[in-house]
Amino acid sequence: MNFGILVFDDVEELDFVGPWEMLTMWQKTASGSANCLIVAEKKQPVRCAKGLSINPHVGFDDCPPLDVLLVPGGQGTRREVSNPVLVDWVAKQAAGCQAVLSVCTGAFVLHAAGLLGGKKATTHWGSLDRLRALGDVEVVEERFVRDGKVWSSAGVSAGIDLMLAFIADLAGEDAAGKAQFFSEYFPSAARYGNYEAHDEAPAYLRQR
């Protein structure tokens, strides 16, 4: 099984490393044999949104057919939705995937690749109106949402919750439980400031 996580310049760091950690922790704790790959258009260093530099495992040229594709967000998505090479690659890989996931503004890349039309999806709270404005997406304000084989999450850190839910669906509750336990993902309930009551806070947060 091939799991690919797409990266590009100005990809947001936690958007892809959160899911990467859950995915690879699941593989480790389950003695899994999935091939977990960081994929970029070209196999050369990628500069993330906040300045972290990473080296993709494969480029589009040598990436195998994927079974699962995850597209993270970040400022770079605003450029990449107009990059026909990347958008075509996503569309072609997605056609053969059993599941396609987005985190944060990665949803706009899925949309550009024709994967969100008529589907429920979500994104970072700051981009919900922009996703609605596309006109053909049923935008929901949830932590994450699944519609058929397309899963999408809210912003940045929400990719962790998305990936655990995906693992539970794919491999069972105990598999997700092990990934959660070994990554000690039992977050503090601390809330700083009063941003959960902010006008722009997503519905899932205001309703808690």
Add this chain to the structure above:
Amino acid sequence: MNFGILVFDDVEELDFVGPWEMLTMWQKTASGSANCLIVAEKKQPVRCAKGLSINPHVGFDDCPPLDVLLVPGGQGTRREVSNPVLVDWVAKQAAGCQAVLSVCTGAFVLHAAGLLGGKKATTHWGSLDRLRALGDVEVVEERFVRDGKVWSSAGVSAGIDLMLAFIADLAGEDAAGKAQFFSEYFPSAARYGNYEAHDEAPAYLRQR
């Protein structure tokens, strides 16, 4: 102000990218001017524990004096506690720092550098007994703990909670609130399996 995050081969990915995201999101949302650096012994690619490859910004040779140092964990710490070059560098930088933070088994590197003797500290649940066995650390089973200028957290994802608390202490509740809001760090309460009741689950988890 110079914030350094130490990396080494087999550093756990989320251990350092979680705090990195909160730190850099705070800088961005607060229009901060802190210099956020990924530091390694040598300025060459580092292979993380789960296979992500990253490029440090600076090596020990060209790293400026740090104001804050964070040491993440991962399997690599078991090797690095016996690496005199790295341990000496941590001890020397720490002497000039206003705060030193560890995530997960990064606590063992702080201990090797002489920073945990007689102090309260914590680590990943799977290494609590090993930390106690060192004999001179007051091990607590909290999500994170502060003792003077030394802050330490539980495993992997706990570094996110640690960094938000540190930002709140350093720059105020609203600064931490902005980092939390823009990274949409309002995690799901989902628990998979029943690992919070596991024999080895840390006290902070069993008591919730």
